Amino acid sequence: xxxxxxxxxxxxxxxxxxxxxxxxxxxxxxxxxxxxxxxxxxxxxxxxxxxxxxxxxxxxxxxxxxxxxxxxxxxxxxxxxxxxxxxxxxxxxxxxxxxxxxxxxxxxxxxxxxxxxxxxxxxxxxxxxxxxxxxxxxxxxxxxxxxxxxxxxxxxxxxxxxxxxxxxxxxxxxxxxxxxxxxxxxxxxxxxxxxxxxxxxxxxxxxxxxxxxxxxxxxxxxxxxxxxxxxxxxxxxxxxxxxxxxxxxxxxxxxxxxxxxxxxxxxxxxxxxxx
Amino acid sequence: xxxxxxxxxxxxxxxxxxxxxxxxxxxxxxxxxxxxxxxxxxxxxxxxxxxxxxxxxxxxxxxxxxxxxxxxxxxxxxxxxxxxxxxxxxxxxxxxxxxxxxxxxxxxxxxxxxxxxxxxxxxxxxxxxxxxxxxxxxxxxxxxxxxxxxxxxxxxxxxxxxxxxxxxxxxxxxxxxxxxxxxxxxxxxxxxxxxxxxxxxxxxxxxxxxxxxxxxxxxxxxxxxxxxxxxxxxxxxxxxxxxxxxxxxxx
Numbered sequence: 001x002x003x004x005x006x007x008x009x010x011x012x013x014x015x016x017x018x019x020x021x022x023x024x025x026x027x028x029x030x031x032x033x034x035x036x037x038x039x040x041x042x043x044x045x046x047x048x049x050x051x052x053x054x055x056x057x058x059x060x061x062x063x064x065x066x067x068x069x070x071x072x073x074x075x076x077x078x079x080x081x082x083x084x085x086x087x088x089x090x091x092x093x094x095x096x097x098x099x100x101x102x103x104x105x106x107x108x109x110x111x112x113x114x115x116x117x118x119x120x121x122x123x124x125x126x127x128x129x130x131x132x133x134x135x136x137x138x139x140x141x142x143x144x145x146x147x148x149x150x151x152x153x154x155x156x157x158x159x160x161x162x163x164x165x166x167x168x169x170x171x172x173x174x175x176x177x178x179x180x181x182x183x184x185x186x187x188x189x190x191x192x193x194x195x196x197x198x199x200x201x202x203x204x205x206x207x208x209x210x211x212x213x214x215x216x217x218x219x220x221x222x223x224x225x226x227x228x229x230x231x232x233x234x235x236x237x238x239x240x241x242x243x244x245x246x247x248x249x250x251x252x253x254x255x256x257x258x259x260x261x262x263x264x265x266x267x268x269x270x271x272x273x274x275x
Numbered sequence: 276x277x278x279x280x281x282x283x284x285x286x287x288x289x290x291x292x293x294x295x296x297x298x299x300x301x302x303x304x305x306x307x308x309x310x311x312x313x314x315x316x317x318x319x320x321x322x323x324x325x326x327x328x329x330x331x332x333x334x335x336x337x338x339x340x341x342x343x344x345x346x347x348x349x350x351x352x353x354x355x356x357x358x359x360x361x362x363x364x365x366x367x368x369x370x371x372x373x374x375x376x377x378x379x380x381x382x383x384x385x386x387x388x389x390x391x392x393x394x395x396x397x398x399x400x401x402x403x404x405x406x407x408x409x410x411x412x413x414x415x416x417x418x419x420x421x422x423x424x425x426x427x428x429x430x431x432x433x434x435x436x437x438x439x440x441x442x443x444x445x446x447x448x449x450x451x452x453x454x455x456x457x458x459x460x461x462x463x464x465x466x467x468x469x470x471x472x473x474x475x476x477x478x479x480x481x482x483x484x485x486x487x488x489x490x491x492x493x494x495x496x497x498x499x500x501x502x503x504x505x506x507x508x509x510x511x512x513x514x515x516x517x518x519x520x521x522x523x524x525x526x
Contacts, residue, residue, distance in 0.1 A: 162355070162357065164353045164355055164357045165357055165359070167329075167332075167334055167351070167353075168351070168357060168370075168371075169374065170334060171332060171334070171349065171351055172371050172374035172375055172422075173374065173375065174374050178374065182370075182373075182374075183359070186359065186361045187359075187361075189361070263361070265402060266360040266361045266402050266403075266404055267360065267361075268404075
């Protein structure tokens with residue numbers, strides 16, 4: 001029938017096309033890393049940038065060192081997720097309140113912005129002073145770090161409903177709650193997920209950087225990085241940085257996955273599916 | 276004095292609308308629509324046609340005059356199908372009955388019936404995103420039909436569709452009109468659409484909008500699709516167009 005035919009790529013071809021480019025970049029970065037370790041640095045200065053296989057050997061193949069890293073990673077992950085959950089809960093409540101009345105929005109929004117503008121890290125010693133150096137202060141830092149995108153995107157989403165949709169609900173006698181639950185909230189989901197993705201990344205950063213500044217209490221990844229740096233344990237320092245980046249990527253991916261599951265079937269913003 | 280007038284389902288008496296920003300959208304609109312009538316409103320862009328519908332539906336108040344709507348069963352169809360993209364076609368059609376708190380079985384029954392009426396029973400499980408523009412508009416019509424409105428307000432429902440789809444939907448709409456016997460107030464930009472559908476065509480002036488003239492359409496229902504090419508149809512459409520041009524601005 002058709003003059004030209006296109007052959008759909010086979011399973012392996014598609015796999016390669018999907019994972020090939022990022023893998024190539026990874027290989028290039030590893031190559032650059034080796035080049036810096038072995039070509040740029042003299043042997044006695046090689047500890048500044050230890051080569052990848054040394055990082056793996058010292059940090060991941062040594063059970064004691066690995067356990068230390070994983071314990072810290074687990075602690076930071078927990079702080080990040082608890083903080084994110086609290087931020088989502090409080091942020092959503094605030095956003096719903098703001099979407100209900102202009103005066104509420106005008107009263108609260110400036111303070112939501114304030115969470116972005118005060119130097120939260122400078123507040124870390126203050127929180128420690130007030131609330132101690134336990135999980136409460138750490139979670140508090142994470143909440144302050146990541147609440148703004150939740151509030152901003154949820155408010156935006158709740159207010160993004162078309163006038164005609166509101167008209168329909170008005171014509172058929174819908175009350176505030178029905179309107180919120182059956183119209184505004186579902187309509188807001190795509191932008192809520194956009195906010196969640198940003199917030200989730202910030203929560204991880206908040207947990208690790210907050211930890212770095214606390215310098216006390218049970219060690220999370222941040223404290224470990226600080227400690228390794230002061231002891232010149234560069235292999236473990238690099239490993240800690242890699243782990244925290246991986247955590248960030250996993251969390252970002254997790255929320256992308258959730259977004260596709262929830263809104264992917266009806267909204268194109270959810271992003272392309274995997275291979 | 277109302278005793279002398281024919282009973283109307285919808286009546287505007289000297290209706291004016293001024294918006295807070297100073298725009299005067301309507302000035303002294305007099306129009307009444309009798310039960311069973313199909314009245315189209317034509318007018319230049321921005322003449323307040325949509326505002327008139329929104330006032331009729333009670334979505335916004337009139338600034339002057341009075342509006343009387345003699346039924347609580349109102350259907351409103353927008354140019355945008357206004358479907359909820361996260362709901363399936365079936366759930367979209369059930370929406371109004373759901374908002375009116377009808378029992379689940381009842382709203383399911385009504386939705387199924389309405390979907391069959393617009394020929395979309397096979398698409399009940401689809402999401403709106405998967406449908407064409409014409410199909411979405413049919414779903415929108417079906418959704419309104421579930422509440423069996425006595426008065427239908429149409430705000431350029433087919434304005435965004437291509438001509439072939441628009442004419443087919445015009446035919447289908449007349450089929451529904453004859454089957455359900457509702458009363459219609461239909462805003463459009465298209466002279467031929469107005470003449471083809473209506474028992475009366477009303478022409479409005481440029482802003483501030485008021486009624487310029489009214490043309491009874493003499494063709495009997497049901498109207499065959501070929502009527503659009505008949506000579507009397509063309510003549511009437513020509514008269515309406517001339518009136519529109521005199522009213523200032525093109526439709």
